[in-house]
Amino acid sequence: MRSAVVLALALGSSAAFAEGPNLGKPIDPAEIAAWDISISPDGTGLPPGSGTSAQGARIYAQKCAMCHGENGKGGSNAAVVGGGPLTSIETVKTIANFWPYATTVFDFIRRAMPWQQPRTLTNDEVYALTAYILALNKLIGENDPMSAETLAKVRMPNRDGFIIRFPDKL
Numbered sequence: 001m002r003s004a005v006v007l008a009l010a011l012g013s014s015a016a017f018a019e020g021p022n023l024g025k026p027i028d029p030a031e032i033a034a035w036d037i038s039i040s041p042d043g044t045g046l047p048p049g050s051g052t053s054a055q056g057a058r059i060y061a062q063k064c065a066m067c068h069g070e071n072g073k074g075g076s077n078a079a080v081v082g083g084g085p086l087t088s089i090e091t092v093k094t095i096a097n098f099w100p101y102a103t104t105v106f107d108f109i110r111r112a113m114p115w116q117q118p119r120t121l122t123n124d125e126v127y128a129l130t131a132y133i134l135a136l137n138k139l140i141g142e143n144d145p146m147s148a149e150t151l152a153k154v155r156m157p158n159r160d161g162f163i164i165r166f167p168d169k170l
Contacts, residue, residue, distance in 0.1 A: 037111060041101040043152030049123030050147035053140075056132025059125050063114045072136050077115070081136045086161065096137035100162050102154035106130045106146075127151070 039045040060072070069075035073082065083094030091097070095105055110126045112118050121129070131146040140146070140154055 037107075039103050039107040041103055041152070043103055043148060046103065046106065046148035046151060047123045048148060049127050050145050051124050051126070051128025051131050052145050053128075053131045053135035053142045055124075056128035056130070056135075059121075059129055060132050063121075064129065067115060072133060080133050086158065094137075095133060096139065096157065098158055098161075100156055100159045102130065102134060102139070102146075102151050102156055105133060106151055 037045070060068075064072075064080075065075070067075055067077040068080050072080040078094070079092075080095055083092055083097035085091070086093070086097055099105060106126055109129050110119070110121065110123070113121065113129075127146045130151065131140065131144065134140045134146070134154060135142045135144070139156065144150070146154075
């Protein structure tokens, strides 16, 4: 008798687990695609658009300087310009001396900036801001336009400073 009760309870409770927790709602593939904005170091995933440093300077003054300071030298948040050689663990890591790929600059700005309104910049604005920051760091010329075709070609000073543990995953 006891075995029958245990068996009945086990079978009855397993039916409840089969239904799942009933949390959330099914996600439409279009909703997933809207968040699939990852960009590879080689530029795979970069969207159409373009921008120049001059355009980026205007956008930076309006949407970035309040946190990152005038000319990117730092404010309430990190500087986007400068940084000395990576000679010790204490060296301040910046875009110019630490980031290995220019595409990562674009990806971060598009994904997370401005801090109070992430993902509100157009692709052209992100290309322009990326061009401005790269030009401030003297990594590109002031008149070099940035686009899906040109951004991945920018060679960052610390590109070879990282060990890629899983190169087949890039």
